[in-house]
Amino acid sequence: MKFTKSVFYLLSILFLSSCNKDDNKIDFTFLQLNDVYEIAPIQGGEFGGMARVETVHKELLEENPNTMLFLAGDFLNPSLLGTIKVDGERVRGKQMVEVMNAMNFDLVAFGNHEFDVSEKDLQKRLNESNFPWISANVKLKTKEASIPFYKEVDGVKHSVGETFVKDFIDKDGTKVKIGFISVCIPSNPKEFVEYGNMFVKARASYAALKDSVDVVFGLTHVKLANDKRIAKLIPDLPLIMGGHEHTNSLDTIGTVIISKADANAKTVYVHRISYDKITKKAIVKSELKEINATIKSDEKVAKIVNKWQTILSSKIKNVIENPEEVIFVANTPLDGRDTPIRSRQTNLGQIITKAMSFGYDDKVDCALVNGGSIRIDDQLSGNITAVDIFRVLPYGGDILKVEIKGILLKRVLDYGVLAKGTGAYLHRYNAEKVDAKWMINNKELDPKKNYKVAFSDYLLKGFDIPFLTIDNKDVLSVYQPKETEISHDIRKAVVAYLKSL
Template sequence: MKQRPKGDEKIDFTFLQLNDVYEIAPIQGGAFGGMARVATLYKELLKENPNTMLFLAGDFLNPSLLGTLKIDGERVRGKQMVEVMNAMNFDLVAFGNHEFDLSQKDLQKRLNESTFPWVSANVKLKTKEAAMPFYKDKEGEKEYVGETFIKDISDADGTTIKIGFISVCIPSNPKDYVEYANMFVKARASYAYLKDKVDVIFGLTHVKINHDRKIAQLIPDLPLIMGGHEHTNKYEKIGDVTIAKADANAKSVYVHKISFDKKTKKTTVQSELKEINASIEPNIEVDKVVQKWQSVLNRQIKEVIAKPNEVIFNAKVPLDGRDTTIRSQQTNLGEIITAAMSFAFNGNVDAALVNGGSIRIDDQLYGNITAVDIFKVLPYGGAILKVELTGELLKRVLDYGKLAKGTGAYLQRHNISLQNNRWLVNGKSIEPNKKYTVAFSDYLLKGYDIPFLSNTNPNVLSVYTPTIEEFGYDIRKSVAEYLKYINN
């Protein structure tokens, strides 16, 4: 780093920004991502400028395949991510909506385990008495998460400044233990609280891009908002405010090189989107933590599929498993999964149905796909059931799924279509008294998403559960075998 002249009252610093990271290891057959690679970049930036800070703009505890695994009878639930992030020495993280996928008990464990600071102005822990800040419990002492965050930095020539951060999270994941305050009100209040206490203020948010735009309009003096929530990179200028979001799963990161002049109070930001790929060697210490968890993962996957990392399909068009789409419309990934369910029975079913909530990747798959990717899509697995039921019940199930648009009960379908408000199976209208054979995910027959759908319903005429030797014994095996079949 070029040293500034003594007493010039200017200071340079660097922000390394990630957002929406669910996978600690490289993705897409090792081509992109990987937290150990990010750690290498961070170390390089630190050598260039000791005033380099590492941030994650929300969404990292869930969803992930590793998080669904059980060790000693307890699901991992983001423990692997916290271990990796501890090893990387993050400077600050924001809450994302997916942090609240965890139960209060599991989230508290992750907070307690984390050695890095968290920030949020608008999410609070809801108790019987009142809402209070989330906290880390350190040997009985509570360390509360701040609504704002302040960091002091200085350079070699003696220039010292205070940097402030504001943070808000989108209220898209209502939970009994979480209270969301208005994100715009809290963003402005946080800025007002900090502006006389620090030299410069930045945003670290987890909201939609249009929300970030509004925050930029409300607080035009923010030089930079480091955002999350969207999974594809974005870079915008609203007035003098830069809004930057990297790609999910560390496919890319943003490197922001910032200069601040204490005399003029002027901040300049130069942002570079940096791809994280196989050209970056993994950091040895962080990679040890990653490989420990990958070994656990591979052992458990091999119980179902012998070669977890074998490329089984090349997706030239992205397969859409994002929550917003998979829970509201038919997607190409939903069609592949349900077609694979039919394939498990050699096509000897009339149709296939799976609830969108079973598909947990909240991302798009493209390029080389392995069995590990299929496990990420369907982490909970489960059998495919061959169910005989009446047309009357099938229509009722389909109507329920349609009305559940936007929730996990929305149904992805194979060989079923809706035309002029009429449900068709194989192009023909459903007949109420006719018997249909449908492949269902076993979860659907438990009555959780669709209360009246279970094997106790008199309109469920028979249920066949595959044996361990059959593809249908585990939906993930069926999808993997189907992709191999259509890839040939």
Template structure:
């Protein structure tokens, strides 16, 4: 009798649920990160860390199985890990793909920094990734034609699509199709990349999608001003999840929301979304979630991160014996963010160039480094160790002592100033422009005099400043330091200079 009652109860419950009608409403969640270059926590372990992001991801999946994890571009480069060699080959974002594979990213957009690495390395990362990529305006350019980027798996090429469709369903049977469009800023010209017009391609991909899905969202990697223009061109997008800027923002253009999280997963955006099939209305509730030390790391992802961090530490020890040792305490944040470091003199730029002079016992007249060599795109504050300095200057390289004619030095300084906003902008020590005159050690630059200048070795290769190379007749001599000298690696010079500052 008791068994009969239980069976009857199960039949009643099943009947109730099976008769439950589709209500036409469905909820889903988006978790957005963008511009993530570091897999491990930053700022002394206080913020960021992909293992912490994964903990948030899993919690959201428990809350709602219809949860998607997004990367809005810029993750393969730049990073300190990406510059090191493992088994004779530079890492070039391999560590990031491995971590993202373990996190089961649902969709990623191309960012401009994905094209920092070579076509060959990018192809390897595409092939290794188990997540879909999307872009409407970046194509692979060959000698014969342009074509979509692709993954090659078991000899078969799978093209990167211009759009992406995801289907959601809930317990009562409500089903919808959600579409995504994506464009990337054309700010990193490469021979193997063809950039289509961002706005034309965004509109075209939306038009191609709108009749086959219920709602379309944006996943972009462009400037905020570009996102705002896209929002005006496509006013029916409920949300654009964007990247490129490294500081969180949340804007509304008409009824279009535009969200950007902080770089390096210091924050992530959680978007809880409801869609009504009858009214076609979408509501979005967004939460900016700080990723900090209060969030436990996911064990599976943390194991992969720890593996790569161990490799990194061993490589750094080849140059600095105690990479984790605190060498300096920054009470004022040292500014290495991309925009300022490439536009104005910053306190971090001053420390680096003072270190270059320090490496030669201050026997140089001035010191110059291109802002583009400083790749941390962050502010350093509090306890700083050698690993932080390697993150600031991942490519390292020697500091060169160069005898140079005053006429050429003036041309170099003028060029660097006019290059504000680019990597060729010069951070300087003992070189300052006062009115219309350049001052070297507080004395007016004499174009007929010979000056001794500390240059980063990259600057003498003529990439950023085309006329500055050892081939120029006004470069009189170039001294390249020996391996045991402090100037043999710019990072060693900065570490030792900061130690001296800390002890004073």
């Protein structure tokens, strides 16, 4: 009897050991967001909301503890919240970092809009963040040299890495070492930022990493065309989680999957990945998940979001009276989505440019605004409030009345059309192209004539249209409105125009 029990015990141990034997296969999950500017739900609470994303995050962690949460760039700016002052300082993304800290992000990439904020403010956000950042091609310019960006914690500087490594182990003991590379599009030149060639740096960082890890993934913030080129240059990447575009997409170049979710967490990508250490192959199954009102908000994150929303409601009253007043009813949705707003004339762009003319009592020949100034990436429908308009145009700024030569106006208009698909695409009022001819207020543009044009002040800085600056000899005069005039703030002009309808 003793012998039988001993054999049974031994066989049980052997059986359990065989069940827990390392099978060289491991599953892990990536939760991807990109281009998130709003911490609260959008479109009347219907979509988005970081508290809802955190609920999904926790569910995935329960499903598989080997889960990572990513943001593929663009989160510090722009947002209406970021423009307000708290304790004498502009928020400048502080609200986003606080929310992301509570969500325990595993890795974030630099996006071009991280450099909208000043060097000082960016350093504060880096120092405040409890999550790692990554980039191979952006460096901090100092007087002495270009160095990696860094976080300073308790007086100690921790450099942002060109690569990032994560170790996973599963229940049967399979271990895997995962590497990440990242690059950012050089579309936001700043004196304190040095951009390296994104393709050269992507290849170099991959080469430096590949022999020390089992598998490498991409976390990028570049145009889709750039991601496709990276996929061709580095065909062994199973997945590139990308940002910059604001509309979801899933592309495959060779065996490389390129994924982008919708901006403002309207959707997220869930990537369930199985890796075989023997074959060294990763099988990626990607699911686009809509973040909507059916998902319960995580209480901890919701508390932080609500705190910031309360601050916003209070502060906005210092800028405009009755911010929650319904100023217009949009029976047809006003289209401010990123892709159309940068590609064609939309009804929202038309309203903004009409309001710019309205701001000067229609005593201008035409009005122009760049699509990149319109940041809502959403459709506004039903009751529209003043706060909605401030979210559409978070940067604000003057409407300038500029006297300009016809030959330069034509060049500007042509450039705006050619810039289709970018933030330099121009929305127009009283400027239309008919049969290859530009018509200004229904009359053919005369290159020899002078015109009065209402411009958003950003356009005269030469960032989107390099030759359009106040120093151009064909810019004859620039009128800057006084603080008492509604044209002093493009948002107030739009509010006033809509209320007049």
